[in-house]
Every structure is written in structure tokens, then in C-alpha cells.
Amino acid sequence: MTAPITPTLLYLDNVSVSFDGFRALNALSLAVDHAEMRAIIGPNGAGKTTMMDVITGKTRPNEGTALFEGTHDLTALDEAAIAELGIGRKFQTPTVFEMHSVEDNILLALKENRSPIATLLSRRSARERERIDVLLERVRLTTHRRRKAGELSHGQKQWLEIGMLLAQQPKLLLIDEPAAGMTDQETAETAELLRDIAKTQAVVVVEHDMTFVRDLDVKVTCLHEGSVLAEGTLDAVSANERVVEVYLGR
Numbered sequence: 265m266t267a268p269i270t271p272t273l274l275y276l277d278n279v280s281v282s283f284d285g286f287r288a289l290n291a292l293s294l295a296v297d298h299a300e301m302r303a304i305i306g307p308n309g310a311g312k313t314t315m316m317d318v319i320t321g322k323t324r325p326n327e328g329t330a331l332f333e334g335t336h337d338l339t340a341l342d343e344a345a346i347a348e349l350g351i352g353r354k355f356q357t358p359t360v361f362e363m364h365s366v367e368d369n370i371l372l373a374l375k376e377n378r379s380p381i382a383t384l385l386s387r388r389s390a391r392e393r394e395r396i397d398v399l400l401e402r403v404r405l406t407t408h409r410r411r412k413a414g415e416l417s418h419g420q421k422q423w424l425e426i427g428m429l430l431a432q433q434p435k436l437l438l439i440d441e442p443a444a445g446m447t448d449q450e451t452a453e454t455a456e457l458l459r460d461i462a463k464t465q466a467v468v469v470v471e472h473d474m475t476f477v478r479d480l481d482v483k484v485t486c487l488h489e490g491s492v493l494a495e496g497t498l499d500a501v502s503a504n505e506r507v508v509e510v511y512l513g514r
């Protein structure tokens with residue numbers, strides 16, 4: 265792993281986003297370190313998705329600072345430029361190429377800038393084969409590599425998409441509700457998988473499933489009405505009276 269360039273990988277300060285006068289984010293501040301995993305929780309409408317949208321350049325904040333690696337101003341870049349910096353996002357619904365094999369999906373992600381047909385017809389270099397093997401192993405799909413992606417279970421499709429994101433070697437992965445729709449076994453394995461990824465890359469994961477968040481065993485930030493309501497260990501955040509009132513106690 266390369267040495268951190270700055271102490272903070274992602275730095276949001278005082279970020280506000282208004283939609284027709286409604287404040288979806290309200291002076292939100294958050295800092296995520298290199299190779300840190302952070303779980304974001306909070307009730308519906310708390311601003312979790314809007315925060316991810318600001319980080320990825322989909323939504324421009326009305327106010328505030330959003331820096332990546334201390335120098336890149338995310339509020340001034342478009343989505344493609346932000347992806348290029350090394351921020352990858354995974355939405356809740358997996359979007360894999362269902363008709364292609366699992367390993368071809370990874371190959372396509374490795375060569376995102378080339379046409380799919382040229383990619384699939386060309387010979388794979390030894391380096392590519394090695395990278396595909398490592399990525400498949402990492403996302404627990406080695407034994408499924410020749411199956412069509414469309415035949416995988418919902419959980420396996422989520423892992424495949426995480427593998428496709430990892431192919432781009434992001435420094436920060438944003439993952440939206442990975443455990444939704446997964447079996448208990450898949451949920452537990454996903455927590456293990458993300459913990460493994462967070463050894464080398466930062467991960468911000470939005471999730472409502474508290475069993476899963478407990479398994480992640482990382483610092484938790486609870487959002488409410490566009491701001492940070494509480495931050496700390498899951499035990500500390502769960503014991504916070506306001507968090508119980510607006511979210512966990514419901």
C-alpha cells in the first residue's frame with residue numbers, strides 16, 4: 265500500500281444541499297481516513313443518498329467544502345473526473361452483464377475503456393488472468409467463474425459488482441445497502457468481504473441492517489435531517505437517546 269498523501273482521504277465540511285428550499289443536507293461534516301471503513305446509518309430521508317451524490321459529483325452542494333486527498337475539490341468536478349480520481353460507487357441494485365460469464369464481467373470492468381466485443385474477443389494477457397483470479401477470489405466467486413452472471417443469487421451478484429468496482433482500483437468505495445435482500449449467511453460473508461477490502465481501501469457503507477453493521481465492527485455515523493446526529497462505536501451510537509428516538513427505537 266502506498267503511504268497516505270494526507271491525513272484525511274475524504275473531508276466534508278459544512279456541506280448543505282437544498283431542493284426547492286428543503287435542506288436535504290444541513291451543514292454536514294464528515295471525515296474518512298485512508299483505508300477506513302465507515303458505516304452510515306439513519307432514518308429514511310436523513311440525507312444518506314444525497315451525501316453520496318455530493319461525493320460522486322451527481323449533486324452540487326449549495327455550500328460547504330468537499331475535498332478528496334486534501335487537494336481535489338469534489339464540488340468543482342464532474343462525475344467522470346471524480347470516478348477517475350478513485351471514487352467508486354455501488355448502488356443498491358446490482359448492474360452486472362447477465363448474459364456474460366462471471367469472469368468476463370470482471371474482464372469487462374478491467375478494460376472499461378475498450379469496446380465489450382473487442383475485450384471479449386482479444387486474448388487475455390497473463391497479467392489480466394492473474395488480476396481476474398485475484399478479484400474472483402477476493403469476492404468469493406472463484407468456483408462460479410464460468411457461470412452466467414444472470415444465474416447467480418442476488419448476494420453473489422452484489423459480490424460480482426463489488427469485484428467489478430475493485431477492478432477499477434478505487435481508493436474509496438461507496439456502497440449503498442449491500443445487505444438488502446441477502447440471506448443471513450450472505451450478509452455475514454459480505455461483512456467479512458468489506459472488512460477485507462477496507463484493509464487496503466476506504467469504504468463508506470450505508471446500511472439499515474444493524475446485525476450487518478455490528479458485524480462490520482467499525483465507526484458508525486448516524487445522520488438525521490441532513491446532519492450528523494451521533495458518531496462513534498455502534499454501542500455508543502445505539503445508546504444515544506436522540507438516535508433511539510429518531511431511528512433505532514422506531
Ligand SMILES: Nc1ncnc2c1ncn2[C@@H]1O[C@H](COP(=O)(O)OP(=O)(O)OP(=O)(O)O)[C@@H](O)[C@H]1O
Binds near residue numbers: 283287306307309311
Ligand atoms: N432531487 C431531489 N429533489 C427534491 N428532494 C429531494 C431530492 N433528492 C432527495 N430529496 C429529499 O431530500 C431528503 C434526503 O433524501 P435522501 O435520499 O438523501 O435520504 P436517505 O437518508 O438516503 O433516505 P433513505 O434511507 O430512504 O434512502 C429526503 O426528504 C428527500 O425527499
